[in-house]
Amino acid sequence: MLCRSVRFKFTSHIKKIKPERNFIKISDAEDAITVSTTTSKVIVDWQDNQTSKFHNIWLRDHCKCSECYHQITKQRLLDTFSIPEDIKAISTSPGPEGVEIKWNDEHKSFFKWGWLRRHSYDPKFIDTHNILNIRKTLWNAGIKYCPPIVQYIDVMNTKEELASLLKNISEFGFCFIDGVPHAVKETEELARRVCFIRETHYGGFWDFTANLEHGDTAYTTLPLKAHTDNTYFTDPSGLQMFHLIEFDGKGGASLLVDGFYVARQLRTKSPTAYETLSTITIPAHSAGDPNTLIQPTPNGYPILNHDPLLNNSLYQIRYNNDDRSTMNHLESEQVLEFYDALRKWNNLLKDKHNEYWFQLKPGRVVIFDNWRVLHGRDKFSGHRRLIGCYLNWDDYQSRLKISHLSQEEILESL
Numbered sequence: 001m002l003c004r005s006v007r008f009k010f011t012s013h014i015k016k017i018k019p020e021r022n023f024i025k026i027s028d029a030e031d032a033i034t035v036s037t038t039t040s041k042v043i044v045d046w047q048d049n050q051t052s053k054f055h056n057i058w059l060r061d062h063c064k065c066s067e068c069y070h071q072i073t074k075q076r077l078l079d080t081f082s083i084p085e086d087i088k089a090i091s092t093s094p095g096p097e098g099v100e101i102k103w104n105d106e107h108k109s110f111f112k113w114g115w116l117r118r119h120s121y122d123p124k125f126i127d128t129h130n131i132l133n134i135r136k137t138l139w140n141a142g143i144k145y146c147p148p149i150v151q152y153i154d155v156m157n158t159k160e161e162l163a164s165l166l167k168n169i170s171e172f173g174f175c176f177i178d179g180v181p182h183a184v185k186e187t188e189e190l191a192r193r194v195c196f197i198r199e200t201h202y203g204g205f206w207d208f209t210a211n212l213e214h215g216d217t218a219y220t221t222l223p224l225k226a227h228t229d230n231t232y233f234t235d236p237s238g239l240q241m242f243h244l245i246e247f248d249g250k251g252g253a254s255l256l257v258d259g260f261y262v263a264r265q266l267r268t269k270s271p272t273a274y275e276t277l278s279t280i281t282i283p284a285h286s287a288g289d290p291n292t293l294i295q296p297t298p299n300g301y302p303i304l305n306h307d308p309l310l311n312n313s314l315y316q317i318r319y320n321n322d323d324r325s326t327m328n329h330l331e332s333e334q335v336l337e338f339y340d341a342l343r344k345w346n347n348l349l350k351d352k353h354n355e356y357w358f359q360l361k362p363g364r365v366v367i368f369d370n371w372r373v374l375h376g377r378d379k380f381s382g383h384r385r386l387i388g389c390y391l392n393w394d395d396y397q398s399r400l401k402i403s404h405l406s407q408e409e410i411l412e413s414l
């Protein structure tokens with residue numbers, strides 16, 4: 001869905017937006033009608049005439065009682081391999097909240113209906129790998145009329161606004177934070193409000209100008225085409241933060257492009273090119289600093305990466321054509337196919353309708369999803385001081401879930 005409707009939603013950014021319950025609620029058929037057992041399975045018949053079958057060993061292994069599961073660390077205490085191979089439910093006692101099971105090894109387990117329904121594997125009812133149902137709002141250049149914005153003072157002082165910031169980043173792939181003091185200290189505190197900072201060969205919290213302090217074109221006045229950072233890392237940083245705190249020259253505008261929207265356009269216009277960029281791996285390196293040669297393992301990921309656990313949906317874009325190494329692994333017949341697909345991708349990235357150009361100014365920070373949104377920069381002259389940092393994907397996702405899920409919902413999801 002394009003961001004037409006979001007215009008109205010974002011005039012409400014001055015209102016405190018309560019974090020909506022973003023937990024994927026399972027059907028209200030959580031209450032079972034009957035529970036029965038066979039020699040190897042426990043059978044649950046649900047209200048909606050669905051039936052789940054659980055292997056005895058699977059259920060016993062997932063017992064969450066305080067003897068089998070550490071209630072604080074949420075780690076398994078049970079020695080899986082001590083479960084007798086002939087483990088069998090000898091009695092089941094269903095109740096309003098769930099079912100108690102007595103096993104032939106004398107142990108008793110209790111499983112909540114919600115947990116059983118969520119984790120049912122025969123059949124599977126929901127994508128258990130996606131517990132947050134924050135939709136992705138795809139956008140094009142029109143986002144310039146209604147970019148997601150939150151206020152620094154609110155993010156720093158209320159968990160609701162921090163939750164809104166995280167939700168915006170998850171939904172749109174980026175968010176502006178306005179009212180940030182024009183200084184390293186407060187900008188870094190804002191980053192740490194989200195999660196801890198990722199150290200790399202560029203340092204932790206960066207403060208840079210075009211002085212080639214590091215061997216990368218980011219440290220020059222050259223233009224940078226739309227790209228994602230860290231294609232040379234096995235695990236590219238999840239988020240990137242920029243705050244332009246000093247600038248006395250010309251040019252240097254910033255660019256964002258919604259890579260998920262561009263990928264959808266490519267798939268529609270040229271499914272073959274989409275498939276090519278989803279399969280051909282791209283080696284990358286960062287080798288500009290002395291005594292530095294960073295390459296991912298394996299040394300090559302596709303530009304478009306899909307999640308087999310989530311309906312093979314696109315979950316990560318890795319694209320920096322300048323940091324791409326030699327394509328010496330292609331079969332001869334793949335070469336022209338690759339460059340044709342790359343050109344189609346680039347043409348869409350550079351389509352004016354997909355480019356969101358803006359001028360960063362002191363006080364306005366941008367944080368964006370480096371796995372979805374590509375960024376770039378126009379060439380510039382003069383003194384330009386940019387500060388910011390990388391944040392890890394997993395730490396960002398953790399903060400996002402914690403800010404939108406209750407403890408009970410988190411427990412049910414594990």
Ligand SMILES: C[N+](C)(C)CCCC[C@H](N)C(=O)O
Pocket residue numbers: 202206208216217218227228229230231320323
């Ligand atoms: C650290 N800082 C963000 C200033 C510069 C990073 C260099 C960007 C690199 N060419 C890449 O695409 O990953």
Ligand SMILES: O=C(O)CCC(=O)C(=O)O
Pocket residue numbers: 218224229242254375376377386
């Ligand atoms: O200078 C900028 O605006 C961004 C440069 C860049 O792409 C980066 O530092 O990763």
Ligand SMILES: [Fe+2]
Pocket residue numbers: 218227228229375
């Ligand atoms: Fe970059």
